[in-house]
Amino acid sequence: MAQLPINPATNLITYSAVVPTRGVSQAMLLARAKVWASRVGIPAKPPVFVTELSTDMVVVAGTQSLNFNSSNLTDPATLYFVARISLREGRYQYYFDELTLASTDGSNFRTAEITFQGYPPKATGNAFPTRLRKAFDETIGLLATSLQTALTTPLTTGPVGTEW
Numbered sequence: 779m780a781q782l783p784i785n786p787a788t789n790l791i792t793y794s795a796v797v798p799t800r801g802v803s804q805a806m807l808l809a810r811a812k813v814w815a816s817r818v819g820i821p822a823k824p825p826v827f828v829t830e831l832s833t834d835m836v837v838v839a840g841t842q843s844l845n846f847n848s849s850n851l852t853d854p855a856t857l858y859f860v861a862r863i864s865l866r867e868g869r870y871q872y873y874f875d876e877l878t879l880a881s882t883d884g885s886n887f888r889t890a891e892i893t894f895q896g897y898p899p900k901a902t903g904n905a906f907p908t909r910l911r912k913a914f915d916e917t918i919g920l921l922a923t924s925l926q927t928a929l930t931t932p933l934t935t936g937p938v939g940t941e942w
Contacts, residue, residue, distance in 0.1 A: 782894060791890045792875040793918055799930055800868055807865040807929055808834045814928035834865040842921050846913035854879035857917050870929055874921060
């Protein structure tokens with residue numbers, strides 16, 4: 779399994795990438811990012827939108843179900859995260875960090891850094907740490923894919939083929 783990406787400045791597991799979105803204006807990227815943020819965001823914590831140095835930024839605290847099948851209610855079932863998205867004409871950059879795993883019954887919250895330290899998962903096998911790490915990696919991948927889909931798919935199409 780690949781090493782977890784640790785940000786040396788924060789010591790947090792941080793997933794990031796710059797993604798091109800040819801032909802999509804910055805205004806449309808922002809509109810689409812607002813829709814995505816409303817879908818993944820925690821209702822009690824509304825997204826923050828900032829414009830700085832000709833870059834629009836969206837910061838959202840969100841959740842994503844963790845595809846980890848377990849009958850134990852204290853096993854991780856939800857991934858909490860903070861997404862920071864910088865939008866510029868034709869591209870965006872995202873950071874997913876402050877990753878926390880929460881149990882089904884809400885009794886167990888652990889940061890990803892604590893959860894995965896000392897449990898080196900194996901690429902194969904069915905041990906608990908390996909299954910959890912695979913579910914974690916899959917969930918992060920789904921999160922990045924949902925963001926990319928949201929930012930590259932038109933919201934609606936008007937009569938002349940423009941978004942509105």
